[in-house]
Amino acid sequence: MADELPTRYEPAQIERRWYEFWENGEFFTPLLDRERPKFSIVIPPPNVTGRLHIGHALVNTLQDIIVRWKRMSGFNTLWLPGTDHAGIATQMIVDRELQKQGISRFDLGREKFVEKVWEWKESYGHQIIDQLKRLGASADWTRTRFTLDEGLSRAVRYVFVKLYEDGLIYRDLAMVNWCPFCRTAISDIEVEYRELNGKIYQIDYPLVDSDHRLTVATTRPETMLGDTALAVHPDDDRYKDFIGREAILPIVNRRIPIIADPILVDPQFGTGVVKVTPAHDKNDYEAGKRNGLPEIPVIDEAGRMMEAAGAEFAGRDRFDARLKVLERLRESGLLRDTKDYTNSVGFHGKCDTIIEPMISRQWFVKIEPLARPAIDAVRNGTIQIIPQSWESTYFNWMENIHDWTISRQLWWGHRIPAYYCANGHVTVAMEQPDACPQCGSSEVRQETDVLDTWFSSGLFPFSTMGWPDDTPDYQIFYPTDVLITGFDILFFWVARMIMFGLRFTGKAPFSQVFLNGLVRDEHGQKMSKTKGNVIDPLDVIDEFGADAVRFTLAIFTSGRDIPLAKTRMQGYAAFANKIWNASRFALMHIDRKLQSAKPIQRDDLKTVERWILSRLNDATRNVNKSLSAFRFDEASNTIYQFFWHEFCDWYIEMAKPVLLGRHGSPDDAARARRVLLEVLDRSLRLLHPFMPFITEEIWQKLGGVEPSIMVAPYPIAEELLEDREAARLMEAVKAMITAVRNARAERGFTPKDRFKLHVRAEAPRDAKFFEDHSYLLMDLARLTDVVVNGEPATGAHHDVVEAFSIAIEFPERVITKEQIERTQRELEKSRKELDAVVTRLGNEQFVRNAPPAVVEQAHARQSELRARIEKLMQNQ
RNA sequence: AGGCCCCUAGCUCAGUUGGUUAGAGCGCCACCUUGACACGGUGGAGGUCAGCGGUUCGAGCCCGCUGGGGCCUACCA
Numbered sequence: 001m002a003d004e005l006p007t008r009y010e011p012a013q014i015e016r017r018w019y020e021f022w023e024n025g026e027f028f029t030p031l032l033d034r035e036r037p038k039f040s041i042v043i044p045p046p047n048v049t050g051r052l053h054i055g056h057a058l059v060n061t062l063q064d065i066i067v068r069w070k071r072m073s074g075f076n077t078l079w080l081p082g083t084d085h086a087g088i089a090t091q092m093i094v095d096r097e098l099q100k101q102g103i104s105r106f107d108l109g110r111e112k113f114v115e116k117v118w119e120w121k122e123s124y125g126h127q128i129i130d131q132l133k134r135l136g137a138s139a140d141w142t143r144t145r146f147t148l149d150e151g152l153s154r155a156v157r158y159v160f161v162k163l164y165e166d167g168l169i170y171r172d173l174a175m176v177n178w179c180p181f182c183r184t185a186i187s188d189i190e191v192e193y194r195e196l197n198g199k200i201y202q203i204d205y206p207l208v209d210s211d212h213r214l215t216v217a218t219t220r221p222e223t224m225l226g227d228t229a230l231a232v233h234p235d236d237d238r239y240k241d242f243i244g245r246e247a248i249l250p251i252v253n254r255r256i257p258i259i260a261d262p263i264l265v266d267p268q269f270g271t272g273v274v275k276v277t278p279a280h281d282k283n284d285y286e287a288g289k290r291n292g293l294p295e296i297p298v299i300d301e302a303g304r305m306m307e308a309a310g311a312e313f314a315g316r317d318r319f320d321a322r323l324k325v326l327e328r329l330r331e332s333g334l335l336r337d338t339k340d341y342t343n344s345v346g347f348h349g350k351c352d353t354i355i356e357p358m359i360s361r362q363w364f365v366k367i368e369p370l371a372r373p374a375i376d377a378v379r380n381g382t383i384q385i386i387p388q389s390w391e392s393t394y395f396n397w398m399e400n401i402h403d404w405t406i407s408r409q410l411w412w413g414h415r416i417p418a419y420y421c422a423n424g425h426v427t428v429a430m431e432q433p434d435a436c437p438q439c440g441s442s443e444v445r446q447e448t449d450v451l452d453t454w455f456s457s458g459l460f461p462f463s464t465m466g467w468p469d470d471t472p473d474y475q476i477f478y479p480t481d482v483l484i485t486g487f488d489i490l491f492f493w494v495a496r497m498i499m500f501g502l503r504f505t506g507k508a509p510f511s512q513v514f515l516n517g518l519v520r521d522e523h524g525q526k527m528s529k530t531k532g533n534v535i536d537p538l539d540v541i542d543e544f545g546a547d548a549v550r551f552t553l554a555i556f557t558s559g560r561d562i563p564l565a566k567t568r569m570q571g572y573a574a575f576a577n578k579i580w581n582a583s584r585f586a587l588m589h590i591d592r593k594l595q596s597a598k599p600i601q602r603d604d605l606k607t608v609e610r611w612i613l614s615r616l617n618d619a620t621r622n623v624n625k626s627l628s629a630f631r632f633d634e635a636s637n638t639i640y641q642f643f644w645h646e647f648c649d650w651y652i653e654m655a656k657p658v659l660l661g662r663h664g665s666p667d668d669a670a671r672a673r674r675v676l677l678e679v680l681d682r683s684l685r686l687l688h689p690f691m692p693f694i695t696e697e698i699w700q701k702l703g704g705v706e707p708s709i710m711v712a713p714y715p716i717a718e719e720l721l722e723d724r725e726a727a728r729l730m731e732a733v734k735a736m737i738t739a740v741r742n743a744r745a746e747r748g749f750t751p752k753d754r755f756k757l758h759v760r761a762e763a764p765r766d767a768k769f770f771e772d773h774s775y776l777l778m779d780l781a782r783l784t785d786v787v788v789n790g791e792p793a794t795g796a797h798h799d800v801v802e803a804f805s806i807a808i809e810f811p812e813r814v815i816t817k818e819q820i821e822r823t824q825r826e827l828e829k830s831r832k833e834l835d836a837v838v839t840r841l842g843n844e845q846f847v848r849n850a851p852p853a854v855v856e857q858a859h860a861r862q863s864e865l866r867a868r869i870e871k872l873m874q875n876q
Numbered sequence: 877a878g879g880c881c882c883c884u885a886g887c888u889c890a891g892u893u894g895g896u897u898a899g900a901g902c903g904c905c906a907c908c909u910u911g912a913c914a915c916g917g918u919g920g921a922g923g924u925c926a927g928c929g930g931u932u933c934g935a936g937c938c939c940g941c942u943g944g945g946g947c948c949u950a951c952c953a
Contacts, residue, residue: 217953274953343952389880563888574915585912745919845933854895861896
């Protein structure tokens with residue numbers, strides 16, 4: 001049946017073939033079925049500009065595992081995919097393309113530029129989706145959404161208008177984080193703080209009407225050009241007398257007041273005197289408001305000094321101006337000191353530009369009323385965050401949340417649906433009004449700002465399902481069940497979806513959030529191009545196959561960071577190969593297809609068969625349980641251990657004597673074939689969510705009734721298959737085989753040397769079992785003979801395993817030094833343990849307080865150890 | 877500064893509500909080309925569970941302290 005299969009598993013063509021089969025067969029698309037229980041999940045939409053990196057590979061592998069598992073478990077399953085328009089990132093890419101051609105976006109103008117971006121999206125925007133397919137992602141691509149699609153855009157406008165009408169969106173002049181490179185405002189959480197080795201300067205400010213000088217410390221001397229005060233602490237005795245007087249701002253020669261502000265100034269820090277620049281520092285801005293200070297902006301939106309900074313500086317870049325300011329201070333002897341200084345500086349992560357705090361007019365979401373219900377939903381368990389330790393992070397952020405700056409001075413994105421008329425009236429509406437509703441002016445212009453990209457992705461779980469319309473998709477699949485994403489977007493995305501979802505749909509958008517860790521290299525280092533430790537998922541899929549990559553990602557996913565190395569993938573590629581070859585073996589023997597195979601009659605089964613089915617059943621239970629808890633590591637490891645170390649290492653080897661006709665009747669062989677088929681079939685189905693390609697390839701050869709393994713039922717544990725008695729006996733057989741192999745190796749014999757084994761079994765049923773199964777011992781331990789309850793010859797090697805005494809008759813009394821040492825060590829260990837057990841059993845408190853099962857276990861262990869020690873003594 | 881997490885074999889990690897003898901993968905050593913597989917098989921070496929103290933009949937697991945590492949948030953003139 002399978003002679004044509006190569007001895008090595010070659011993933012490449014197989015993967016492509018089956019993916020097409022699934023996609024063309026519409027296996028990823030759920031039915032619009034209201035009767036069957038549903039399972040739904042939305043993808044964290046990757047940026048259209050994205051190329052699949054290892055983080056995508058991880059999060060989408062985990063989603064696919066859950067989705068395939070649920071689908072096979074009978075749920076009407078939707079995995080809804082999509083991409084994010086990624087305002088800044090996408091605009092930057094197209095901008096750069098244009099620059100190569102010597103064009104600036106300003107040459108094109110807004111409309112033409114946006115057209116260009118759409119063109120770019122049409123050409124390259126599907127790249128990431130094609131790459132997700134290579135991974136095996138079983139998302140319903142017929143429902144692929146894009147955050148700038150008409151439907152999603154309508155949802156965005158709807159939400160904006162509603163929030164505005166409810167008084168939760170406002171426009172105001174405020175201090176915001178400004179990126180001079182991207183020339184847009186960004187929100188607080190988009191600012192990345194980095195420790196920077198810089199300098200701190202001490203600058204003298206002369207006083208008006210006095211020779212006295214006040215010294216201030218600053219890391220940003222260029223902002224002094226916009227200073228409008230000096231501040232000291234009101235209780236600081238050093239400076240009390242100066243409060244209310246005036247200083248002269250060096251270079252500019254402006255008179256500025258000396259004020260007292262207990263909030264701004266920490267007398268312990270620096271010199272205790274602070275320069276106040278209300279237009280370019282957040283704290284100074286607030287101090288300015290408190291003290292009624294003027295704001296003098298000196299840095300423009302491109303990060304260049306403005307006229308107000310003085311003719312000498314105007315037009316210079318802010319960092320260039322810093323040097324110039326220092327030079328001038330040095331000339332005038334006002335630069336008192338320069339020290340090395342490390343402080344954290346805010347960057348815009350997208351473009352690596354230092355953020356400039358600036359006062360500008362922006363749109364904001366008043367967030368507190370949205371945050372409150374979102375906090376409650378997690379607190380009362382409506383939404384469960386896994387791992388739970390993230391909850392405190394979530395609460396901490398949500399409880400101290402600041403209003404959200406949502407306007408961006410970009411062209412690519414959802415243009416804010418606010419309209420200004422010639423008379424300055426503002427109208428916020430779904431569609432552009434023909435005339436101003438307030439004054440009738442027909443001159444209405446739309447706001448030029450666009451919305452933060454996260455505003456639209458915050459609606460993703462429902463905007464993608466047709467909301468605000470009451471569509472079948474929305475009715476059937478919303479709310480979703482689980483969200484799987486990286487912890488790095490807990491605030492950016494997850495929190496916003498919860499807030500928007502609760503407010504607009506009245507329901508939590510999902511009931512569970514699984515936050516996966518960051519993929520790191522094998523030593524826990526972040527992957528980065530400069531370190532050269534980046535693993536490209538497409539490369540490793542080519543090298544090891546998608547199944548091996550997926551399995552590796554799954555088995556290293558706990559709740560924390562994931563240390564990844566190519567050598568691991570190699571290991572799991574080997575596992576795929578093992579599956580391949582075990583299946584080859586099975587296919588060589590199996591004579592029937594699943595379709596025509598009769599159900600297994602449990603009563604006919606031999607112990608060894610009951611044992612493997614019982615073990616598989618245990619594995620099945622554990623895999624289902626682990627997946628329910630998002631323990632991808634446990635689930636994958638359970639299958640790995642079962643398949644390789646129980647099914648391959650033991651069961652297949654134990655079935656060989658029967659399958660190859662060395663033992664038993666033709667009926668025995670037929671039954672063994674049936675069990676082999678059963679175990680392989682169940683194992684493949686169990687494994688399918690983790691390794692979809694290889695399992696489909698093999699399973700198709702087994703001839704199941706379903707058209708694909710991906711719609712075959714997922715195995716569930718069945719109590720009928722439990723068999724503890726079989727487990728007890730088979731563990732003993734395994735332990736005896738291992739003991740023989742061990743003794744053989746320790747005495748320097750080779751596997752070719754065969755010996756006679758004695759087994760002592762007191763209970764008649766056990767004795768019968770060992771007699772019946774002596775062929776297993778003979779075959780796997782390579783023995784000449786197995787004698788149950790006979791008298792071993794003198795000089796035999798004795799041992800006790802799993803409460804059974806055994807003795808091996810070696811042809812000569814070859815006792816190596818290693819063997820003697822080993823016996824000594826074994827004896828010592830057993831005696832030590834026996835002492836401990838005896839002590840424990842002698843302890844009244846233990847016997848009284850410990851559960852009876854534990855006490856009983858200790859008794860059993862005591863007698864086993866005694867027997868073992870006695871036997872080992874005979875070997876000396 | 878506040879919060880969270882981590883320290884278990886050479887490396888990377890598991891270790892369920894405290895219950896015998898602490899596991900896995902990779903790596904290492906020795907033997908084996910045995911009819912599915914050398915991307916294999918068999919056997920083996922390797923751990924004072926970071927340290928100290930406490931609770932308990934019993935602690936890798938619970939509590940406290942100390943040391944080391946990481947992350948997040950806030951602040952840093």
